[in-house]
Amino acid sequence: MDRFQPFITQNLLTKSFNDPTKVLNENRLQETLLLLPTDGGMSSRLKQRNRKLNLANLEQESGIRHPNYRKINKNSKLALKEFINTSRKAITQAKKIAHENSLSTREELESFLHKNNRDVFDKLPNYQTFLPMYSDLWVNYMREILNIPDNLSCSKNLNINGTNSLLKLSMADFNGSKLMVSKSRNQNMRGLEGIVLWDSQKTFIMITKGSLTDEIKIIPKKGSVFNFQIPINDDDALEYTILGDRFKYRSSDRAGRKFKSRRCDDMLYYIER
């Protein structure tokens, strides 16, 4: 009762296996399935290229990827969201610490955090660092747009084409401007003043001055009216108003847009006090 059949060994399996008892021979593929370059003349060049890729290039290409690749390469919108959330969290933590240790002034709190809670201190946003964004950059940008000369002694000398300048302002960038909420359906938002960090589609993300810590606030455009001033010289300033309800576009979409008239029954809060 020998189950080993010589027929199979000799005929059927000769092509693929040398030894049917040892079915998986590691080297069997190498004999039959050897890939050769189709063009005989090119073979030497191709081989050299491959070798080069193995030795030199592979090291370099792996070196390009940063160790924190995923973290650094995060979508900028997600990164912004994370930045805002972490700084807001840091602010609440700082307030909590101030409450627990009964620190009442800003200097006390900052020195305390610097000593004990370094991680919170590093994440706290600072109004002063964001201030040059408004005072140096944005004001100059506005002056450039509206053609206000650098040193104007008297504000009466200024002549501005009203409609033209409004059109320019509607296309201007409001990242970095200093806005004040003058009217709002939400009573608590009235009088808030801050520098705009990001002008999103439906909100203004602002950084505001606070007594203990500076705060990042997200203020919806819907149902609120914003004021801003463009200083001409030390004493005088031009004042304009933004209707947040009509401003609900992304700042990049506003680049070529013409604002059209709309029905205004949602603007009742503008008349009521």
Place this chain on the structure above:
Amino acid sequence: MAKPKKGKKVNIDAHGTILIPVPKSIPNREHLQRLNYLYQLSTFQTMEIQQDKANSLARMYAKNLDLIQKKTKCGLTPGLKRTMCKKCHRTLIPTKTVKHRIVNNSRRGCKSNDILMAECVCGAVKRFPVGRNPSYETYCERDGNLHLLSAGRER
């Protein structure tokens, strides 16, 4: 066949190129000013704000710049585009967000194959073949291609 209209004169020089007079004022100046402002903002943010580890705000401004540039079809000079990462929109500031190095992959290491690699923090790499032609200038850098128009502030 398109014929030139009657009232307008078309100047064609000997080589057959149409000569267009230089514009007197800058067309859509607001957009250019806005782009300039956004670039300044993003550079300022990357330099100054330490709390923002991922440069998220600066990147958003630069992204905005890119979007507006596409929307209004304003061209940017290569000089400006080379200071921005194409992938993550970071402003490339040496030692802060970008590393420069010279790489030579050629077998003999001859000088003409030198490549300047600018590697952004995100891992994107800009490569410039500096060895090929050291005196190369982009179109904007060559003499006689740019015209100086009076800026608006002096008026």
